[in-house]
Amino acid sequence: MRNAIAAVGGPPIFERPLQIVRPVFPDANKFLAPFQAALASGQVTNGGYWVLEFERQLSEYLGVPTLVFCNGQMALMTMLRAAGIERGEVIVPSFTFAATPHAVRWCGAEPVFADVAADGSWCLDPDDVERKITPKTVAILGVDAYGIACDYTRLTEIGRRNGLRVIFDSAPSFGTRVGGRLVGGFGDAQMFSFHATKAFTTMEGGCLCTHDPELFARAKAIRNFGQLADGDCDEAGINAKLTEVCALIGIEQLKSFEQAALTRRRAVARMREGLSKLPGLTLASAPPDQDPIWLYLPVFVDEREFGLDRDDVAAALARENLYVRKYYSPPCHHMRAYAASHEISLPRSEASAFSVLALPVYNDMTEDECDGIVQAFLEVHHAAPRVKRAFG
C-alpha cells in the first residue's frame, strides 16, 4: 500500500501508461507473403482475392451475408443510403459517438435524438423512440453503446408496426452475442467498425451485414461509386473499398478473436466484481441474455456518494497512469452541429454524458491490470477529500 495516491504526490499505481485502447495486431510475417504477392501483382484493392475471402469468412462466422468497407463510417453511410434514406427524419440516440448522427445528415436526412433506456444498458429507449415518431420519420437507427446490443426485438417491432426501416449502428459490438448468437443479422441491416479502437480490428475497416438481397446489392454498388455492370450508375455512390492488406489482417484476427473475446469478458467481470463494492459507481449492465464484447466498461460516477466528480476522478486516475475517457460526452444533441436539438430534453442521456467514464478493456488484458484499475478507484475514493483539496 502506498502512503499517498499519485494525485497527492504518491507514486502511480501503473508504472507504464494504460491508454484507453491497446490494439493487438498479428505480426506482419503472418501475412507477408500474400501481401507481397498483392503488391507485386498490383491487385491491392477493388475486391481482390483476400477481400473476397475475408467476406466469405465473415459471412460464415456471423451467419449473415457481409460486405467489407474501408471504414465503419463508410459502412454506416452506405447502409443508410442502401436502406433508402435520402430525406426525412431518422431516430437515433444522442448518447453515442457523433459518427451516428453525422452519417444520417450526409445521407440527406435529419437525426432526431431519443433518450437512452433506464435498464442499465445505456442504449436507445424503445418507449422514447416511439414517442419521437412523426410523419417524417423514415428509419430507426439503434446503436450498440460500448458494445452492448440495443433492444433489437422491440426496436424492430416498433419499426415494423410504423412502416420504418430498422437498422443498427453496431460499430462497437462485433463479437457481442444475444441469446448465444453473434449479432450481425438483426433488423434490415447492421454494420460494424474494424477501427484500431475496436475489439476486432483491421487497422481501418468495417462491414455491413444484411439478409435483404436488395439492400445487399445496392450497398455493394454504392461501395464502388454506384457503378453497375454496364458502367452506368443508378445513384451516387462513394469509394468505400477495403484494401487487401486490411483483409489479410482481418483474416488473421479472426483466428484469435474468440480467445480475445473471452479475455475481454473475463476482464470486465473481474473489474465489475471489484468496482461494484465501491459507493457512488454505477456500471453498465447487459440484459441477461447478452454477452457484450465490451468495447469499454462504462462507469457512472455519483459525485456525492463517491466523494469526487467525474472530471476529478478522471484527473486523479491519469496521475495513476490510467487514461480513461469521457465517452460519450458531450451528448450529440448538445453539439454545435445539432444546434436545432439543443432545446430538447433527454434527461438520462444528459446525466450519463456528464457522469460517465469509459474504462479500457483490452484483448490481452491481464488480471493484474484489472486489479490495478479497481485498486486505483478504491484508493482515489478513500483519498477523495485530499484529492479535492489538491485539485482545489
Added chain:
Amino acid sequence: MRNAIAAVGGPPIFERPLQIVRPVFPDANKFLAPFQAALASGQVTNGGYWVLEFERQLSEYLGVPTLVFCNGQMALMTMLRAAGIERGEVIVPSFTFAATPHAVRWCGAEPVFADVAADGSWCLDPDDVERKITPKTVAILGVDAYGIACDYTRLTEIGRRNGLRVIFDSAPSFGTRVGGRLVGGFGDAQMFSFHATKAFTTMEGGCLCTHDPELFARAKAIRNFGQLADGDCDEAGINAKLTEVCALIGIEQLKSFEQAALTRRRAVARMREGLSKLPGLTLASAPPDQDPIWLYLPVFVDEREFGLDRDDVAAALARENLYVRKYYSPPCHHMRAYAASHEISLPRSEASAFSVLALPVYNDMTEDECDGIVQAFLEVHHAAPRVKRAFG
C-alpha cells in the same frame, strides 16, 4: 508480320495481356520494419507518425499545405464540404468519372453539367461554364481529364468574377505540371487520388491541397468526424483517415516518382508519334505550357476514316491481348443517377464519350509495349474490312 490479326484468327501481338493499368508498388521489405513497429505499437491510423511525415513530404513536393485521406473520393467530398458546399448548384464536366458529380450530390448540392472544350484537352470549356452560371451556382468544380490540367486560369477568373468557389477534382493528375510547376495549389483547393489505378498510388488514398488556412482547418476536422479539440463537433464530419501502411508506401513511391513520370511521358510521346500517322484517330493534346502525367492516353476514333467504330476497335484490340477502356463513357449526364440532365445537350461530351478509347500508360512501360500498341492499331486499321465481316 503476321498473316492475320488476332480478330480474324492470327496470333495476338501481345503474348501476355496488357491491362488498362499496371500499378508499380515497392517491395514490402522496403517499409516492413516501420510497418511492423506500427502494428506492434497499435498506432496504425489516426494521424500516426508516417501519415504526418507523408503529409510533410507531399506539402514540400507540391509546394502547398496538404492533407492525406483514405481515398480520393473522401478527399473530394471533404474538399467540397470544407469549401462550404451544402446546397445549390456546382458546375462540373459531364465527360469525367462519375465520382465527380456523385461527390457534389453527397454534399447536398446538384451537379450542373457543362461541355468540354474544343482545344483538344477534353477538359471543361470555360465558355460553357460561364453560360451555365445561375443565381443558384455556388462553385465551379473543374476536372483534370486523363491527367490533363483543366484551364485553371480562366476557370478561376470566371469564378472570382461571379463570387463562386473554384475547386479542382485533380484525381488523375498528381504529377502534372503547368508552366513547369507541379499542380496542387490552384484554385481554392485541389485534390488527388492515390488509387491503384493512378500514376502515384498508395493502394487506396488521396490528398487535398489548399493555400487557404480556413479551408485546410475545416477539411482536417471533417476528416476525423468533424471533431474539434474540445470533443465538440461544429459540423457533420466523416472518417477519411489514411492508415500508416498506405503512408509508408506513399513515402517509398515519392522516391521513384519523377522517374515514373518521365517514363510515362516518353511512352505517350512514342505512342503519339506512331498513332498520329493513322487516319481517323484524334489524340488528346495538352496546352503547350503543360506536361500532363497522362493517366491514360485517350484516342478518339472516327469510324468512317479509321474503318471501324470504337467498339469494334476495342474488341479487335482485346483479341491482341490489349485491353483498352471506354473512359469516360457513358457521359455522366446520360447516367440514370442524373435523369434530370438527360435532356441537356453537350455535343462534344457526347461525341467524345462514344468515340473514346483510353490506352494504358504504365510507370514502367517499355518501348516495345508502346510500339506493340501502335502496331496493333495499324494492323487493325489495315484489316478493318475483314474485322468488320468477322464481327458481323
